Amino acid sequence: MPDDPPRSALPFPDPDLTDGTVLLRPWQERDTPQRYAAFSDELCQRFSWPHVEPITEAQVHAALADNERDRLAGASLNLAVVDPADPARIWGAASLYDVDPAQSRASIGYWVAPWSRGRGVATRSLRLLAGWGFGALGVHRLELTCGPDNLASARVAEHCGFVREGLLRSHLRFKTGRRDTVVFGLLPGELR
Numbered sequence: 001m002p003d004d005p006p007r008s009a010l011p012f013p014d015p016d017l018t019d020g021t022v023l024l025r026p027w028q029e030r031d032t033p034q035r036y037a038a039f040s041d042e043l044c045q046r047f048s049w050p051h052v053e054p055i056t057e058a059q060v061h062a063a064l065a066d067n068e069r070d071r072l073a074g075a076s077l078n079l080a081v082v083d084p085a086d087p088a089r090i091w092g093a094a095s096l097y098d099v100d101p102a103q104s105r106a107s108i109g110y111w112v113a114p115w116s117r118g119r120g121v122a123t124r125s126l127r128l129l130a131g132w133g134f135g136a137l138g139v140h141r142l143e144l145t146c147g148p149d150n151l152a153s154a155r156v157a158e159h160c161g162f163v164r165e166g167l168l169r170s171h172l173r174f175k176t177g178r179r180d181t182v183v184f185g186l187l188p189g190e191l192r
């Protein structure tokens with residue numbers, strides 16, 4: 001078995017990723033109130049927050065340091081999705097996580113603020129970050145997971161070329177029980 005490559009900190013994309021309609025940049029301290037307002041909405045809490053108790057502003061604030069620790073450990077990279085015309089305006093988030101340099105693989109996820117949904121923000125963000133993952137990070141597989149009832153998220157994945165690969169039964173603890181997970185995969189050359 002070859003030795004695993006050493007883990008190094010994940011770089012921030014430089015320059016920031018943008019297609020002119022969305023821009024992905026590092027989170028900043030001053031984003032916390034908007035990040036909290038966005039993520040505490042009903043859909044984010046239903047689909048992206050595994051706990052029963054709603055997220056608190058203190059937890060969102062702590063996420064800033066957690067995100068940086070995980071980036072420095074080479075495990076994940078969490079970016080704010082913002083309005084390119086006003087980069088202080090938060091539209092959502094996109095992240096690479098479970099980054100595995102030994103297997104050249106990563107997972108990818110996103111959420112969008114209720115005030116920014118339904119106009120392609122998630123699809124554009126996913127496309128940008130997936131392209132950067134294949135290019136700058138050189139991963140050979142991206143995985144995306146969602147709950148079976150998260151039809152909007154599945155639609156976003158399919159828009160970008162992700163292939164529905166299967167259903168992981170009783171995959172994780174979620175709220176008061178266990179949840180199945182739909183798994184999608186994307187290989188270089190399949191991104192749309």
Ligand SMILES: CC(C)(COP(=O)(O)OP(=O)(O)OC[C@H]1O[C@@H](n2cnc3c(N)ncnc32)[C@H](O)[C@@H]1OP(=O)(O)O)[C@@H](O)C(=O)NCCC(=O)NCCS
Pocket residue numbers: 043044047048109110111112113116117118119120121122123124145146147150151152153155156
């Ligand atoms: C899923 C989510 C990120 C989509 O963000 P968005 O910016 O509105 O997504 P887009 O505009 O790029 O595309 C959404 C697609 O889903 C479709 N859609 C939206 N709600 C839907 C629903 N309830 N059922 C089926 N399709 C739906 C839209 O019509 C669109 O498809 P279309 O372009 O073919 O019309 C957003 O709803 C969200 O943040 N949800 C809560 C958190 C979450 O689920 N995150 C993902 C966890 S895996």
